[in-house]
Amino acid sequence: MSLYTHVVRPVLFRMDAERVHVRTIALAQKLGASALGRRLLRRLYACDLPQLRSEVAGLRFANPVGVAAGFDKNGRAIQALAAMGFGAVEIGSVSAHRSDGNPRPRLFRLPDDEAIVVNYGVPNDGSQAVAGRVARTPISAPLGVNLVETNTGQAQHLDGVVAEMVEAARPFVGVADYLALNLNCPNTTGGASPFDDRAVLRDLMERYAAVPDLPPVFLKPTAHAEPARIEQTLEVIEPFDLVRGFIFNLPSGKSYPLRTPAPVVDAMPGTLCGPPVRQRLDAAVQAWYGRMDVDRYRIVGSGGIVSAADAYRKIRLGASLVQVYTGLVYRGPGLLRQICRGLVRLLERDGLKHIDTAVGAGL
Numbered sequence: 447m448s449l450y451t452h453v454v455r456p457v458l459f460r461m462d463a464e465r466v467h468v469r470t471i472a473l474a475q476k477l478g479a480s481a482l483g484r485r486l487l488r489r490l491y492a493c494d495l496p497q498l499r500s501e502v503a504g505l506r507f508a509n510p511v512g513v514a515a516g517f518d519k520n521g522r523a524i525q526a527l528a529a530m531g532f533g534a535v536e537i538g539s540v541s542a543h544r545s546d547g548n549p550r551p552r553l554f555r556l557p558d559d560e561a562i563v564v565n566y567g568v569p570n571d572g573s574q575a576v577a578g579r580v581a582r583t584p585i586s587a588p589l590g591v592n593l594v595e596t597n598t599g600q601a602q603h604l605d606g607v608v609a610e611m612v613e614a615a616r617p618f619v620g621v622a623d624y625l626a627l628n629l630n631c632p633n634t635t636g637g638a639s640p641f642d643d644r645a646v647l648r649d650l651m652e653r654y655a656a657v658p659d660l661p662p663v664f665l666k667p668t669a670h671a672e673p674a675r676i677e678q679t680l681e682v683i684e685p686f687d688l689v690r691g692f693i694f695n696l697p698s699g700k701s702y703p704l705r706t707p708a709p710v711v712d713a714m715p716g717t718l719c720g721p722p723v724r725q726r727l728d729a730a731v732q733a734w735y736g737r738m739d740v741d742r743y744r745i746v747g748s749g750g751i752v753s754a755a756d757a758y759r760k761i762r763l764g765a766s767l768v769q770v771y772t773g774l775v776y777r778g779p780g781l782l783r784q785i786c787r788g789l790v791r792l793l794e795r796d797g798l799k800h801i802d803t804a805v806g807a808g809l
């Protein structure tokens with residue numbers, strides 16, 4: 447039991463979940479803006495372990511553990527998150543136009559499952575505003591920007607969705623180190639998946655390829671392990687060098703074995719995140735790693751990582767990098783150091799000298 451789980455979390459969990467999120471970001475923004483705050487965060491949470499440094503998509507990562515999209519939607523806390531030692535900071539999802547997201551309440555905790563149900567619907571300040579903000583506060587860790595179509599509450603015309611995704615990207619050229627394209631956001635347009643259509647995905651790739659100086663792109667499709675669907679995506683993106691890898695989105699819904707009683711879960715609209723999704727996301731990492739060109743693409747694994755063992759499993763299944771979100775809510779900011787130190791111990795246990803040698807090594 448840490449100070450966080452023992453003392454801080456019980457207090458936070460008495461407050462509305464979204465309110466805690468907003469206040470956490472505000473506090474992080476304040477701390478990150480001051481040199482003293484950053485020094486404090488570095489001292490409390492960061493660790494520097496040479497065995498964990500790696501290069502992915504031409505970018506240098508001090509360790510493989512990044513913050514997943516959705517935590518710092520508007521790029522307010524990037525200085526604090528970088529000072530805490532995260533290997534990468536992915537902000538967003540950001541859309542071309544600002545959006546208020548879905549009606550509240552839209553964020554729920556399931557403490558018995560260490561899980562969260564999220565139905566935010568990607569509220570954000572819009573790509574111009576967010577790009578301007580992060581451009582003013584450069585950080586040393588790679589900055590990822592997760593892009594999505596604007597949530598209007600209704601399914602949009604496909605051509606409009608593609609145009610919006612490109613429009614959202616433009617302000618981040620020269621600002622973001624990589625882009626993550628949220629292809630199947632479960633919280634917008636009723637979870638529609640326009641990019642499952644190969645023609646729409648090809649159109650998106652063609653229009654991205656025409657943007658000058660675009661940073662490396664990761665696709666974030668819904669996690670699945672279906673060989674035919676994986677092959678279809680790989681085939682469509684094959685001619686496009688801009689795609690450097692994959693992150694997996696959560697499948698829409700809450701159909702997992704849970705400890706929380708069904709009527710409680712049923713009353714929460716949205717998508718489940720945290721340990722119950724781990725197995726499904728692990729299966730996606732394994733399936734994609736087994737089919738993709740591993741010299742060309744890399745996987746960023748997320749979903750239910752709350753320990754070094756969880757991160758290490760994803761890495762051995764094929765992830766070069768990992769991301770955490772729900773684990774931070776339940777285990778606190780000390781999770782990063784715990785995972786990094788634990789990863790080094792696991793590498794040593796297995797006689798491996800560097801994290802790169804564990805990627806795709808199998809279980």
Ligand SMILES: Cc1cc2nc3c(=O)[nH]c(=O)nc-3n(C[C@H](O)[C@H](O)[C@H](O)COP(=O)(O)O)c2cc1C
Binds near residue numbers: 517564748773
């Ligand atoms: C509150 C919340 C908001 C999220 N918002 C986004 C988002 O805006 N865009 C996105 O691509 N993923 C979003 N995600 C998904 C995370 O990026 C991550 O893929 C997912 O939560 C799985 O990791 P976890 O089990 O460690 O939480 C969100 C997750 C949570 C919990």
